[in-house]
Amino acid sequence: MSVAIEVRGLSRTFHTTVRRPGFAGAVRSLVNPERVAKHAVSDITFDVAEGELLALLGPNGAGKSTTIKILTGILTPTSGEARVAGVVPYRERERNARNVGAVFGQRTQLWWDLPVRESFAILRDIYEVPRAEHAARLAEFDDILELSSFWDTRVRHLSLGQRVRSDLAAALLHDPPVVFLDEPTIGMDVVVKEQVREFLRHQVEQRGRTVLLTTHDMTEVERLAERVVLVNHGRLMLDGSLDEIRRKFGSTWQVRATLADPHTEVVPPPGTTLLRHTGGQIVLGPDGPDAPTVQQALKAVIERFEVTDIALDEADLEDVMRAAYAHAGEV
Numbered sequence: 001m002s003v004a005i006e007v008r009g010l011s012r013t014f015h016t017t018v019r020r021p022g023f024a025g026a027v028r029s030l031v032n033p034e035r036v037a038k039h040a041v042s043d044i045t046f047d048v049a050e051g052e053l054l055a056l057l058g059p060n061g062a063g064k065s066t067t068i069k070i071l072t073g074i075l076t077p078t079s080g081e082a083r084v085a086g087v088v089p090y091r092e093r094e095r096n097a098r099n100v101g102a103v104f105g106q107r108t109q110l111w112w113d114l115p116v117r118e119s120f121a122i123l124r125d126i127y128e129v130p131r132a133e134h135a136a137r138l139a140e141f142d143d144i145l146e147l148s149s150f151w152d153t154r155v156r157h158l159s160l161g162q163r164v165r166s167d168l169a170a171a172l173l174h175d176p177p178v179v180f181l182d183e184p185t186i187g188m189d190v191v192v193k194e195q196v197r198e199f200l201r202h203q204v205e206q207r208g209r210t211v212l213l214t215t216h217d218m219t220e221v222e223r224l225a226e227r228v229v230l231v232n233h234g235r236l237m238l239d240g241s242l243d244e245i246r247r248k249f250g251s252t253w254q255v256r257a258t259l260a261d262p263h264t265e266v267v268p269p270p271g272t273t274l275l276r277h278t279g280g281q282i283v284l285g286p287d288g289p290d291a292p293t294v295q296q297a298l299k300a301v302i303e304r305f306e307v308t309d310i311a312l313d314e315a316d317l318e319d320v321m322r323a324a325y326a327h328a329g330e331v
């Protein structure tokens with residue numbers, strides 16, 4: 001399979017000046033500014049195959065947006081190389097713009113004072129998309145995103161969910177093979193989130209687009225991505241399938257039990273750890289090399305606590321990622 005996005009040893013350092021505290025410090029900073037280097041992205045290497053949806057994950061400040069900004073041509077790297085659909089984005093910005101669509105969940109690329117449909121028409125003219133093709137694509141997007149109910153409304157009057165759906169359509173109207181989405185569903189309700197996910201699945205599976213997505217929503221990752229790249233402090237910590245991440249950082253089981261008396265003091269059985277304790281419900285997972293087997297754990301929980309209900313679960317992806325981030329922080 002061909003590679004759509006190639007990232008090789010990519011680094012980006014920002015230099016900022018810091019103000020020293022107090023009046024004397026401010027004067028000193030003016031005369032002799034103290035410059036600090038922030039390594040937002042450090043020596044990152046990964047590929048995304050054509051038609052693949054990859055989730056780029058990491059805690060706040062990990063370097064995800066900086067990576068996407070380099071790949072969309074907004075930022076130039078300090079060192080390293082990147083290619084998107086064969087184009088070096090920061091050297092050939094215009095050529096790259098034809099090959100990529102981008103949605104930054106926090107910002108809009110639409111014209112604030114125009115009805116959505118007029119924004120679409122402007123984009124059609126900018127990208128020189130034939131009218132019939134444009135109309136057909138818009139109808140296809142409308143099928144899933146239900147844009148026609150609000151596309152005569154000015155962008156400034158749209159709700160967040162309507163605005164982001166419009167932004168998604170706008171980003172794909174020129175039929176780019178590669179799509180970058182930086183937290184596209186942030187702040188949306190579950191119905192709109194599901195609509196956006198269905199749209200993305202359709203674009204990847206039916207249209208063969210390549211998608212690089214950042215999100216903090218683990219449900220989204222589970223529903224959409226097969227592969228995940230995890231970054232922290234600007235460095236790549238892991239590149240693998242969700243299954244690999246689960247195997248590496250997830251406990252192999254979780255026992256969920258409801259306590260007969262919610263006020264019971266919970267001391268986990270040896271070799272287990274208390275993952276959550278809300279109301280009368282406890283969730284335990286294995287801890288360390290001497291963790292019990294799942295049968296032993298179930299037996300230990302029943303013996304130790306008076307329970308009204310007990311169940312066995314696969315580890316929750318939120319917990320797996322928390323463990324992965326914690327591990328990444330130690331490296």
Ligand SMILES: Nc1ncnc2c1ncn2[C@@H]1O[C@H](COP(=O)(O)OP(=O)(O)OP(=O)(O)O)[C@@H](O)[C@H]1O
Pocket residue numbers: 014015016038039040058059060061062063064065066067
């Ligand atoms: N223009 C800039 N000048 C200085 N520092 C910057 C600049 N842009 C980003 N940074 C710093 O680089 C680091 C990485 O930021 P980035 O926005 O890429 O993180 P992120 O993974 O997208 O985070 P989040 O999940 O919070 O959006 C942060 O420490 C940030 O403060």
